Amino acid sequence: xxxxxxxxxxxxxxxxxxxxxxxxVADVNRVMPxxxxxVVDDCSSDATVTVARGAGAEVLSLxxxxxxxxxxxxxxxxxxxxxxxxxxxxxGDGQHDAADIPRIFETLHSSGCEMxxxxxxxxxxxxxxxxxxxxxxxxxxMVLRPILGKAVHDPTSGFVGVNRNALGVFSRSFPLxxxxxxxxxxxxxxxxxxxxxxxxxxxRKSGRxxxxxxxxxxxxxxxxxxxxxxxxxxxxxxxxQPGRS
Amino acid sequence: xxxxxxxxxxxxxxxxxxxxxSVRRARIRVEYSVSWLMxxxxxxxxxxxxxxxxxxxxxxxxxxPPLALVLLTGCLFLVIFYRFSVIISQLKDDNIALxxxxxxxxxxxxxxxxxG
Numbered sequence: 021x022x023x024x025x026x027x028x029x030x031x032x033x034x035x036x037x038x039x040x041x042x043x044x045v046a047d048v049n050r051v052m053p054x055x056x057x058x059v060v061d062d063c064s065s066d067a068t069v070t071v072a073r074g075a076g077a078e079v080l081s082l083x084x085x086x087x088x089x090x091x092x093x094x095x096x097x098x099x100x101x102x103x104x105x106x107x108x109x110x111x112g113d114g115q116h117d118a119a120d121i122p123r124i125f126e127t128l129h130s131s132g133c134e135m136x137x138x139x140x141x142x143x144x145x146x147x148x149x150x151x152x153x154x155x156x157x158x159x160x161x162m163v164l165r166p167i168l169g170k171a172v173h174d175p176t177s178g179f180v181g182v183n184r185n186a187l188g189v190f191s192r193s194f195p196l197x198x199x200x201x202x203x204x205x206x207x208x209x210x211x212x213x214x215x216x217x218x219x220x221x222x223x224r225k226s227g228r229x230x231x232x233x234x235x236x237x238x239x240x241x242x243x244x245x246x247x248x249x250x251x252x253x254x255x256x257x258x259x260x261q262p263g264r265s
Numbered sequence: 266x267x268x269x270x271x272x273x274x275x276x277x278x279x280x281x282x283x284x285x286x287s288v289r290r291a292r293i294r295v296e297y298s299v300s301w302l303m304x305x306x307x308x309x310x311x312x313x314x315x316x317x318x319x320x321x322x323x324x325x326x327x328x329x330p331p332l333a334l335v336l337l338t339g340c341l342f343l344v345i346f347y348r349f350s351v352i353i354s355q356l357k358d359d360n361i362a363l364x365x366x367x368x369x370x371x372x373x374x375x376x377x378x379x380x381g
Binding site: 078080081082083084086090093094097098101196 | 361364365367368369371372
């Protein structure tokens with residue numbers, strides 16, 4: 021199945037990824053030649069914008085650094101305004117395998133769920149995931165299980181596809197600092213649904229991870245707080261949709 | 266006791282002076298100076314009005330009145346910090362939304378230029 025018209029957009033949030041973003045864009049173009057790629061540049065100080073444009077991507081340049089959540093949300097907002105039905109987010113560091121994009125899109129399209137997560141842990145494909153991150157994922161799997169009412173194998177994955185319903189919600193409200201886990205709770209509160217598909221994690225193409233043990237602790241505390249704030253947040257819940265579990 | 270209360274009087278007077286100078290030099294907007302001025306004024310009055318301070322100390326069960334003043338100071342500043350946290354959070358949200366809007370508008374302008 022190939023996407024047509026303004027069906028699918030791939031967004032690539034990037035911050036100082038000149039060494040990897042060109043390959044990411046090229047890989048997406050090779051796998052999905054008809055799908056536009058939008059690199060959302062979070063005010064990089066290197067040649068990310070030039071490299072991305074050179075590789076054939078459209079670029080949305082933020083005027084100052086917003087962090088991952090603000091960067092991804094900017095891409096969602098533009099995609100929503102432009103009328104896209106589906107958006108798949110691929111990280112700019114080259115760790116997501118573009119070959120998995122068709123599977124995510126296919127599931128998004130055929131299942132009717134609002135979000136599809138590319139999961140590194142469904143078939144034990146977490147070989148390029150750091151131990152800290154794998155432990156964090158395991159911890160949050162336990163925390164999220166009772167909240168979401170179903171198991172999620174890879175709650176920290178940034179390789180996600182969303183449909184227009186989720187796009188509308190995320191355009192208005194999106195967790196700004198560490199969005200992956202909190203977005204699941206945001207979706208659950210609206211009785212939206214998600215699926216997971218197995219995907220491969222590649223080693224970083226350039227640069228190095230900014231995750232340190234101290235940052236990991238801050239991450240866990242911050243995300244836990246964000247999860248519980250989202251659970252407790254007062255807002256009218258969407259009515260349960262008929263015919264869906 | 267007198268010395269501690271005198272120190273508090275001096276500090277609150279200094280705070281009032283600092284805030285007024287900052288407002289005059291437009292480093293603090295008037296609406297954000299009000300919280301600081303009110304807190305500093307309250308401390309100034311309490312550190313000078315011994316009878317009132319003793320009554321408050323009795324009310325909250327503190328036997329040493331200057332300690333009651335220190336506790337009140339802490340509480341006042343906590344309220345001010347909370348108020349400013351709310352304001353900063355709102356400003357950050359607005360700032361992010363504005364930055365995103367600017368980026369999206371620039372994208373549209375560039376697309377129009379490329380199309381034309």
